[in-house]
Amino acid sequence: MTGGISKRIYRIQFALLSPEEIRKMSQVKVITADTYDDDGYPIERGLMDLHMGVIEPGLKCATCGGKVDECPGHFGNIELAMPVVHVGFIKEIKTLLDSTCKSCGRIKLTEDEVKSYSEKFSQYSFSSSDPEIIGLMSKKVTDEASTRMVCPHCGAQQIKIILDKPTTFREEGIKVTPKEIRERLERIPDDDLQFFGLNHEVARPEWMVLTVLPVPPINVRPSITLETGERSEDDLTHKLVDIIRISQRLRESRDNGSPQLIIEDLWDLLQFHVTTYFDNQTAGIPPARHRSGRALKTLVQRLKGKEGRFRSNLSGKRVNFSARTVISPEPFLSINEVGVPEKAARELTVPVTVNIFNIDHVREVVARGPEPRDEFGKYLAGVNYIIRPDGRRIKLTAQNAEENAKRVEPGWIVERQLTEGDIVLFNRQPSLHRMSMMGHTVRILSGQTFRFNLAVCTPYNADFDGDEMNLHIVQKEEARAEARIIMKVQEQIMSPRFGGPIIGGIHDHITAMFLLTHGNPLFPEAQTVHMLSYLKLNRMPPVEVVGGKKFYRGRDIFSLILPEGLNLKFPSKLCSSAKEKCDFEIEPIDKDVYIINGKMTHGTIDEAAVGSFSGEIIDKIFRKYGSEEAAQFIDRMTRLGVAFISGRGFSTGINDYDIPESAIARIEEISQQAIDRTDKLVETYRAGQLQPAPGRSVEDTLEIEILSTTGSVRDESGKIASAFLGLSNPSVIMARSGARAKMLNISEVAGMVGQQSVRGGRLNRGYYGRTLPHFKTEDIGAMARGFVKSSYKEGLNPLEYFMHSIGGREGLVDIAVRTSRSGYMQRRLINAFEDLKVDDSLRVQDTVGAVIQFKYGEDGVDPTRSDKGETVDVDYLAFDLENEEVQ
Amino acid sequence: MKKVGKFNVLQHELVAEHHVVPKKDEDKVLSEIGIARDLLPKISRSDPAIKALEEIHGPLESGTIIKIIRKSPTMGYSVYYRAISSEVFK
Ligand SMILES: [Mg+2]
Ligand SMILES: [Zn+2]
Ligand SMILES: [Zn+2]
Numbered sequence: 004m005t006g007g008i009s010k011r012i013y014r015i016q017f018a019l020l021s022p023e024e025i026r027k028m029s030q031v032k033v034i035t036a037d038t039y040d041d042d043g044y045p046i047e048r049g050l051m052d053l054h055m056g057v058i059e060p061g062l063k064c065a066t067c068g069g070k071v072d073e074c075p076g077h078f079g080n081i082e083l084a085m086p087v088v089h090v091g092f093i094k095e096i097k098t099l100l101d102s103t104c105k106s107c108g109r110i111k112l113t114e115d116e117v118k119s120y121s122e123k124f125s126q127y128s129f130s131s132s133d134p135e136i137i138g139l140m141s142k143k144v145t146d147e148a149s150t151r152m153v154c155p156h157c158g159a160q161q162i163k164i165i166l167d168k169p170t171t172f173r174e175e176g177i178k179v180t181p182k183e184i185r186e187r188l189e190r191i192p193d194d195d196l197q198f199f200g201l202n203h204e205v206a207r208p209e210w211m212v213l214t215v216l217p218v219p220p221i222n223v224r225p226s227i228t229l230e231t232g233e234r235s236e237d238d239l240t241h242k243l244v245d246i247i248r249i250s251q252r253l254r255e256s257r258d259n260g261s262p263q264l265i266i267e268d269l270w271d272l273l274q275f276h277v278t279t280y281f282d283n284q285t286a287g288i289p290p291a292r293h294r295s296g297r298a299l300k301t302l303v304q305r306l307k308g309k310e311g312r313f314r315s316n317l318s319g320k321r322v323n324f325s326a327r328t329v330i331s332p333e334p335f336l337s338i339n340e341v342g343v344p345e346k347a348a349r350e351l352t353v354p355v356t357v358n359i360f361n362i363d364h365v366r367e368v369v370a371r372g373p374e375p376r377d378e379f380g381k382y383l384a385g386v387n388y389i390i391r392p393d394g395r396r397i398k399l400t401a402q403n404a405e406e407n408a409k410r411v412e413p414g415w416i417v418e419r420q421l422t423e424g425d426i427v428l429f430n431r432q433p434s435l436h437r438m439s440m441m442g443h444t445v446r447i448l449s450g451q452t453f454r455f456n457l458a459v460c461t462p463y464n465a466d467f468d469g470d471e472m473n474l475h476i477v478q479k480e481e482a483r484a485e486a487r488i489i490m491k492v493q494e495q496i497m498s499p500r501f502g503g504p505i506i507g508g509i510h511d512h513i514t515a516m517f518l519l520t521h522g523n524p525l526f527p528e529a530q531t532v533h534m535l536s537y538l539k540l541n542r543m544p545p546v547e548v549v550g551g552k553k554f555y556r557g558r559d560i561f562s563l564i565l566p567e568g569l570n571l572k573f574p575s576k577l578c579s580s581a582k583e584k585c586d587f588e589i590e591p592i593d594k595d596v597y598i599i600n601g602k603m604t605h606g607t608i609d610e611a612a613v614g615s616f617s618g619e620i621i622d623k624i625f626r627k628y629g630s631e632e633a634a635q636f637i638d639r640m641t642r643l644g645v646a647f648i649s650g651r652g653f654s655t656g657i658n659d660y661d662i663p664e665s666a667i668a669r670i671e672e673i674s675q676q677a678i679d680r681t682d683k684l685v686e687t688y689r690a691g692q693l694q695p696a697p698g699r700s701v702e703d704t705l706e707i708e709i710l711s712t713t714g715s716v717r718d719e720s721g722k723i724a725s726a727f728l729g730l731s732n733p734s735v736i737m738a739r740s741g742a743r744a745k746m747l748n749i750s751e752v753a754g755m756v757g758q759q760s761v762r763g764g765r766l767n768r769g770y771y772g773r774t775l776p777h778f779k780t781e782d783i784g785a786m787a788r789g790f791v792k793s794s795y796k797e798g799l800n801p802l803e804y805f806m807h808s809i810g811g812r813e814g815l816v817d818i819a820v821r822t823s824r825s826g827y828m829q830r831r832l833i834n835a836f837e838d839l840k841v842d843d844s845l846r847v848q849d850t851v852g853a854v855i856q857f858k859y860g861e862d863g864v865d866p867t868r869s870d871k872g873e874t875v876d877v878d879y880l881a882f883d884l885e886n887e888e889v890q
Numbered sequence: 891m892k893k894v895g896k897f898n899v900l901q902h903e904l905v906a907e908h909h910v911v912p913k914k915d916e917d918k919v920l921s922e923i924g925i926a927r928d929l930l931p932k933i934s935r936s937d938p939a940i941k942a943l944e945e946i947h948g949p950l951e952s953g954t955i956i957k958i959i960r961k962s963p964t965m966g967y968s969v970y971y972r973a974i975s976s977e978v979f980k
Contacts, residue, residue, distance in 0.1 A: 848929075851929075852929050853929045853930075853931070854925060854929055854930060854931055855931065856970075857923060857969070857970060857971070858968070861960065861962060861965070861968040861970070862962050862964040862965040862968060864964050869964075873964075874964050
């Protein structure tokens, strides 16, 4: 940015454009609907007249003499044959017509009322008072005036005006022409306009009925030349062509005395074109279309909505030095890293200012040219552009590289390609929290995708079913420092949402840790060494010799990645519901995970220990040792997990859900019992003998009873099924360790799917008195209301399948509705909060300096550093101290 | 002043304590928190708590500082100040 501020906006006034003003600012009166002549030269007094600016290089503006980039563009004007109303002011015109006399034009208030209201209005000024207050007062007055059916001034009888949307006014069914409307508005005296909130000096109401139309500068509606040489005009130009054509025909018809009917038709057509020129989505009229059938994008469409000028171009701009591609996983990267494809790295650059300290190195890099590789063919960062102190950019090529390397001097800027270790910002939309954009260090990889450690999926909410992400290269030293110090992934491990780790193991990481530590199994030396070869460690766990062979314990292997001095005791997820002894552990003490001085002695590592959202170990390492150590733990834990589980193998299939015939028969039996019980309940209800629960109707009571019957039979079947599915079952391992799915899902596969519901109740809609024509009307038995007694494994019958789809649909609709609604809520929140800041004294203020909170959050606690919302976990501190003393 | 029912909102469990800062103490409070009066958060004069305070203190002019003491799970309590606005919030 160069140059100072040349002009400062002092104030903005909103007003109506008067016809005179439109003519005054116009540089040309456009009279021809054509654009270019056969030679491609703009037709004089046509829509592309050179007085309105230039878009073609070589031509000069006929108004200011400027060339393409110099001329700002100038307005023209179209004289409309007959007046038409401006759609944007329909509401105002309606109020004006409603509350003024049709013959004398005065506001329909008595002299006394005019006097008293005038006094009230004179307390406010248009330039300094709150427009909302004036608006409210005006509403009250005009409402009162519009109910008068006789004019208090001239005594004329009034006729109610009805607005036939969008732009036609009628009096007792007879159309009031825009010309007549304009005449009536003209009659309203200046003094009465204050009651409508209009400042008569800058906004006469008759200006809301257009007689002249401004033609926007060509710069606003440039024509484009297609590859075929064909010219394609902007939508606005198309619309203006229509307006001029119809206006001309209307003028001719009127002048040579055509029948009134034809004139009226043309007039309506002109009104249509002018209306759609402003807003092509006006309710009540069909949108004007392009020859291809596409609706035209006119003035309102340019500004409105997500793709409009405001949200798309002013609040959201596109940036340079960024890349976007598909993402894929890479377990061998640290959580702090991101894998960037070579192709992207060659395009993305970091500006390096040359100085006396780095000049030798810079010259070396410049000399490499734009596509260097080392002797093994590995990527090396090159240089794309060199910027001289005068701002000139030199494109570096293999040919000029050597020569340019010599020319580089301190003060020059060299745009160096991305290299390993550069800090970049990585982002996935929707960016719902601050962890949606984090700082990563670059690793250059072959391939076409961005890659990262799976532990970072959670904060980005990313998966690899085709998700794409954006990468931004930070361009300034200060920004790079901030990115490294506060945005780097390891600094974002703790979530400000709940004061716990949001980055941690997922899926197989958790399964692997579970298998590694549950029951503290023995692993042969070869397997152990292979696993540990994935980690950069220089120690081995303690050996245990069994039958002359070396073995290692799972918990000891896990302990290798724990920092020294860590003391921790917490219940594992596996045993979270256990009281004294856990059913899944042999020893009662294994209910809790014990880590003393960095050595894990008891329990099972699962979601509660290393998972994202809950990982107790990650949480405590972060608090005690800081972000660096926490990141290292996650790196090692995920690597160890991958190393272990890819060696051992882990998979599940349909036969993992096999349960004995007897169990299937038992489930069948209890589901039949539930159906019978439902029938019995219905019978009791039909006989009028069902006792209503307190505060409920009989119908409600029946539904609740049935729901609890079908609910409990599903639980029961789940219990029966899971009795045969122990901790050796892969699905059960995943569910119990918290890696994926819940026990409920397993019982749906092996046992029974159960009652389907919509909005918490049994299915009941569809046909008259029944969900499907397969049932009798008024059948409210189990099957007719969406009870699914089959399991996923055995398969659903067509009726059950249908019921299940209804239940499933609710979830999908819910998500669709929720995301759009919460998205808009989020937008409003962000807009309200974006300029609040917290100062050193923890005071929250807006840009004006008005206080929002005297102390951030009223307690000054940073939720990120809080312990799950609490300030300090005293019990843990005591436990930690106790164990430190023992050592 | 007409009594609007017997119920006093300030006595409700979920309503924070509202106190009128006496005129003579206002400057002291403002200098303590180091802020100009017009930068204080506002409270609508139609706020039920203000109406309840007016029952006790009589009409309160706009600009009067109200000290609000809220319960806080982390701090025990937290203190907040608002100035009565000249406007009625919608
Ligand atoms: Mg996806
Ligand atoms: Zn010009
Ligand atoms: Zn009249």
